[in-house]
Amino acid sequence: xxxxxxxxxxxxxxxxxxxxxxxxxxxxxxxxxxxxxxxxxxxxxxxxxxxxxxxxxxxxxxxxxxxxxxxxxxxxxxxxxxxxxxxxxxxxxxxxxxxxxxxxxxxxxxxxxxxxxxxxxxxxxxxxxxxxxxxxxxxxxxxxxxxxxxxxxxxxxxxxxxxxxxxxxxxxxxxxxxxxxxxxxxxxxxxxxxxxxxxxxxxxxxxxxxxxxxxxxxxxxxxxxxxxxxxxxxxxxxxxxxxxxxxxxxxxxxxxxxxxxxxxxxxxxxxxxxxxxxxxxxxxxxxxxxxxxxxxxxxxxxxxxxxxxxxxxxxxxxxxxxxxxxxxxxxxxxxxxxxxxxx
Amino acid sequence: xxxxxxxxxxxxxxxxxxxxxxxxxxxxxxxxxxxxxxxxxxxxxxxxxxxxxxxxxxxxxxxxxxxxxxxxxxxxxxxxxxxxxxxxxxxxxxxxxxxxxxxxxxxxxxxxxxxxxxxxxxxxxxxxxxxxxxxxxxxxxxxxxxxxxxxxxxxxxxxxxxxxxxxxxxxxxxxxxxxxxxxxxxxxxxxxxxxxxxxxxxxxxxxxxxxxxxxxxxxxxxxxxxxxxxxxxxxxxxxxxxxxxxxxxxxxxxxxxxxxxxxxxxxxxxxxxxxxxxxxxxxxxxxxxxxxxxxxxxxxxxxxxxxxxxxxxxxxxxxxxxxxxxxxxxxxxxxxxxxxxxx
Numbered sequence: 001x002x003x004x005x006x007x008x009x010x011x012x013x014x015x016x017x018x019x020x021x022x023x024x025x026x027x028x029x030x031x032x033x034x035x036x037x038x039x040x041x042x043x044x045x046x047x048x049x050x051x052x053x054x055x056x057x058x059x060x061x062x063x064x065x066x067x068x069x070x071x072x073x074x075x076x077x078x079x080x081x082x083x084x085x086x087x088x089x090x091x092x093x094x095x096x097x098x099x100x101x102x103x104x105x106x107x108x109x110x111x112x113x114x115x116x117x118x119x120x121x122x123x124x125x126x127x128x129x130x131x132x133x134x135x136x137x138x139x140x141x142x143x144x145x146x147x148x149x150x151x152x153x154x155x156x157x158x159x160x161x162x163x164x165x166x167x168x169x170x171x172x173x174x175x176x177x178x179x180x181x182x183x184x185x186x187x188x189x190x191x192x193x194x195x196x197x198x199x200x201x202x203x204x205x206x207x208x209x210x211x212x213x214x215x216x217x218x219x220x221x222x223x224x225x226x227x228x229x230x231x232x233x234x235x236x237x238x239x240x241x242x243x244x245x246x247x248x249x250x251x252x253x254x255x256x257x258x259x260x261x262x263x264x265x266x267x268x269x270x271x272x273x274x275x276x277x278x279x280x281x282x283x284x285x286x287x288x289x290x291x292x293x294x295x296x297x298x299x300x301x302x303x304x305x306x307x308x309x310x311x312x313x314x315x316x317x318x319x320x321x322x323x324x325x326x327x328x329x330x331x332x333x334x335x336x337x338x339x340x341x342x343x
Numbered sequence: 344x345x346x347x348x349x350x351x352x353x354x355x356x357x358x359x360x361x362x363x364x365x366x367x368x369x370x371x372x373x374x375x376x377x378x379x380x381x382x383x384x385x386x387x388x389x390x391x392x393x394x395x396x397x398x399x400x401x402x403x404x405x406x407x408x409x410x411x412x413x414x415x416x417x418x419x420x421x422x423x424x425x426x427x428x429x430x431x432x433x434x435x436x437x438x439x440x441x442x443x444x445x446x447x448x449x450x451x452x453x454x455x456x457x458x459x460x461x462x463x464x465x466x467x468x469x470x471x472x473x474x475x476x477x478x479x480x481x482x483x484x485x486x487x488x489x490x491x492x493x494x495x496x497x498x499x500x501x502x503x504x505x506x507x508x509x510x511x512x513x514x515x516x517x518x519x520x521x522x523x524x525x526x527x528x529x530x531x532x533x534x535x536x537x538x539x540x541x542x543x544x545x546x547x548x549x550x551x552x553x554x555x556x557x558x559x560x561x562x563x564x565x566x567x568x569x570x571x572x573x574x575x576x577x578x579x580x581x582x583x584x585x586x587x588x589x590x591x592x593x594x595x596x597x598x599x600x601x602x603x604x605x606x607x608x609x610x611x612x613x614x615x616x617x618x619x620x621x622x623x624x625x626x627x628x629x630x631x632x633x634x635x636x637x638x639x640x641x642x643x644x645x646x647x648x649x650x651x652x653x654x655x656x657x658x659x660x661x662x663x664x665x666x667x668x669x670x671x672x673x674x675x676x677x678x679x680x681x682x683x684x685x686x
Contacts, residue, residue, distance in 0.1 A: 212578030216586035235555030261607025268594035
């Protein structure tokens with residue numbers, strides 16, 4: 001498998017990205033080629049530091065970086081030689097089968113849309129984040145690709161999330177819920193009310209509105225929302241789980257007795273911490289583009305980058321795109337007269 | 344202090360609401376009158392069950408209830424004799440100084456807007472939820488009153504949240520953050536970009552965009568977002584903290600050693616559980632209406648209802664409304680030529 005890694009993006013740049021690449025190459029023999037795209041001087045320095053001269057690495061030179069303060073679309077258009085654009089080019093030209101980026105999410109989305117295009121029939125791609133419950137996982141889509149979404153985009157997220165849920169996670173006829181302000185059918189804002197009607201009429205296993213408070217208790221298998229809300233959910237989950245463990249740590253060290261208790265129960269904390277640690281998930285696929293693009297966390301550690309490369313390899317193997325095309329085509333054929341030509 | 348409680352709303356109806364009322368009367372001698380608004384038969388049955396014949400209780404008869412499946416505004420207009428409308432009437436006519444409702448949030452907001460009106464200069468009220476960090480608290484506004492918000496509404500939430508933060512929580516010149524998708528100035532959706540510009544120009548202590556992931560680590564003192572997003576944040580926090588404690592409980596009971604550890608450290612868990620338990624907070628003030636309205640959680644337990652009544656009493660004492668009027672007036676005077684007459 002051949003993967004292109006944007007080696008410059010993310011909050012920590014080459015050290016964490018190259019670090020993660022080296023970890024991945026050590027662990028995953030199925031990676032046959034890993035393109036590290038960016039500044040060769042910095043990338044080589046990191047490789048030297050880690051004592052890595054794996055022949056599967058190919059450094060691809062790029063002179064520009066999309067900064068977090070850049071505007072996504074104009075940055076992709078303006079910075080023709082950015083690491084993210086060059087990495088996407090490798091997929092476009094068939095040299096790599098997937099791209100991984102921990103950089104500017106909007107830029108990765110824009111570069112993928114411009115260079116790879118969306119899948120036939122898909123208006124906008126969306127990020128499918130997989131989140132853990134106590135006993136299982138669910139897909140949250142869109143987790144931040146499309147922040148000014150329209151109702152028809154959310155409908156397609158429901159389709160794409162369902163395809164991902166059934167073909168990758170193995171759920172049969174997955175349940176789909178729409179994030180809203182209450183479970184009742186009438187609850188929601190203007191957009192969710194519109195989406196509700198569309199989902200109700202669709203062939204999906206739509207169970208209705210769900211509230212944030214039901215995300216982790218008795219959850220549905222596909223959670224649909226716009227990219228702004230999805231991103232807020234993802235980041236809030238991260239924030240509160242970090243906060244709870246921080247508080248717990250302080251509380252557990254307050255008395256000698258609590259310290260002993262914490263020591264005896266330490267494995268429990270580790271299990272849950274691992275479960276709620278984004279580093280273990282690594283990255284989320286951007287579904288709906290004609291190719292494979294994995295969006296990693298901006299503050300990815302080397303461990304998170306390694307896992308994002310694993311997710312990329314899994315996505316290459318799973319090939320969900322043909323299934324998405326098929327599902328969306330089936331829907332469009334059934335509802336064609338109702339759909340305007342351009343969105 | 345005289346408070347009107349909508350005794351019919353909420354997921355559990357009179358048992359929890361009357362139960363909470365009885366707890367509050369036992370604990371808070373400063374409540375001089377508590378109106379229980381709703382079906383006298385059910386309310387009296389609950390009072391009898393609890394052996395309560397406190398003379399401070401006055402039952403106010405109402406024959407209708409706004410159901411969770413009703414549309415907020417039409418329900419308030421159609422069901423003239425609903426418990427929430429009658430409770431707001433008591434405040435309107437000066438018989439009570441505050442209303443508490445655990446029923447349909449939208450209906451409580453609509454009834455308050457129709458009967459009490461908004462404060463001079465305020466376009467829309469918003470719910471100010473107070474959330475805990477490890478060492479302190481912050482205000483999240485709007486937590487769900489206004490789900491199709493416009494930029495100027497969010498600007499006013501920042502003002503109202505700041506007034507609440509300084510006058511009630513005691514923060515001096517509180518920091519204000521805007522929920523967005525990244526910290527950089529250019530990040531956000533169409534609405535937040537507009538709000539960003541407004542906040543930047545305002546006299547508030549605006550620190551810029553914040554992400555969900557920074558809510559609980561090094562947080563700002565006032566967090567501004569629209570009601571849809573705020574509600575999702577609130578409910579997601581609730582959901583994930585419940586889930587983490589549930590997982591922890593299971594993990595801690597897996598082996599005898601862990602069980603001993605959990606026993607020794609039990610006070611740590613209790614402290615944090617209390618901190619993240621919405622029941623302890625009880626209710627959130629709806630700021631921006633010309634009166635005091637406390638929105639309690641739909642699934643309020645008697646303990647949560649009791650605490651919501653405490654929040655109502657505190658709000659009566661704190662009287663933030665005059666400060667809100669003053670702040671907004673000052674802003675409007677400074678920017679008057681830029682503001683259209685009607686929103």
